[in-house]
Amino acid sequence: MDHFTFVLGCDVAKHSLSLCLLRHRDRFSLYRAEIPNTGVGVRTLVRELLRRYAATEGFELSQCRLIAEHTGIYTADLCATWLDLGGRLSLVDARRVQASLGSRYAYDKTDALDAVRLAEYGSRFADQLQEYVPPRAALSLIAHLHSLRKRLLLVRDILEQPLGELAGQAPLGATAQLIEELQQRPLEALRQSIVACEQQLAQVIAEDEALRRQFELVRSVSGVGQVCAWQILVLTGGFTRFTAQDAKAFCRYIGIVPRRFESGSSIYRHRGSPKRRGGSLKADLSMGLLAAIQYDPDLKTYYRRKRAAGKTHRVVANAVKNKIIERVFAVVRRGTTYQKNYQPNLQAS
Secondary structure, three states: OOOOOOOEEEOOOOOOOEEEEOOOOOEEEEEEEEEEEOOHHHHHHHHHHHHHHHOOOOOOOOHHHEEEEEEHHHOOOHHHHHHHHOEEEEOOOOOHHHOOOOOOOOOOOHHHHHHHHHHHHHHOOHHHHHOOOOOHHEEEEHHHHHHHHHHHHHHHHHHHHHHHHHOOHHHHHHHHHHHHHHHHHHHHHHHHHHHHHHHHHHHHHHHHHHHHHHHHHOOOOOOOOOEEEEEHHHHHOOOOOOOOOOOOOOHHHHHHEEEEEEEOOOOOEEEEEOOOOHHHHHHHHHHHHHHHHHHHHHHHHHHHHHHHOOOOOOHHHHHHHHHHHHHHHHHHHOOOOOOOOOOOOOOOO
């Protein structure tokens, strides 16, 4: 994705887009502006750039690469409109941009400066940019429904917690009863919404043949429940963003691979797992591995052997999570559900 003439850095906020247009060959700043974060604003921007620079600089939308941070729903209008106009773009990790540019912009931070930083990153690392491909509609819907379900569960737990605390206090019996009566209706509505959300998730997966098959394969692995399976499908893009051969890369992505920090003999940090995206999946896998090491004979034996060798629970748990993810990618790669004593069918050529 390194064949372009212009780089447009775009810092995305809820209501506005801060922009910086650079000429790729010499990183000369041609244009800076702030526009509304709407489809109309993006279309107006493209017309303005064509009017100003088509004749003098040879500006064409096909020769301009848009670089923006991945900010979730705030990039929706920008990405949809830019792609609809025939443009191409990359969504990048803000932490990677900041780390790559060193301390040059460490003193100040503004939206306009972030746009410059993104444009320079896109120019310097053009050969490393990955072109943005919109997620499939079904996967996008699964991601939104899963997020909604998490919020509903959080609100339900917030409302239920005081009931348990008040119930244990005999002098507050009447108060506890009153609060329970007042909260009964919203709690019931929340429970119904959670069930409806789960039913809708099941329906979306059932209606997509490829996702339905992948979901069945992923769920066949010990320690992977439906919540983990939903997240794996979303984070892997239906095993397109991370293919069936990318198990280790996915483990690093969700932060279950320990990393080293060493320099010579004097600087050393204890190996630990980084905090990365997919943190919710990492936490849910922690619950799944408890079932896996109890009911899966191989993982149970592995866990006990490592613990007997002196490894801490956290270290062994991380290793078990890696094994679970490797099994998930293996069954998708193979196209068959998990089999404990699987033997590959090797035929002489």
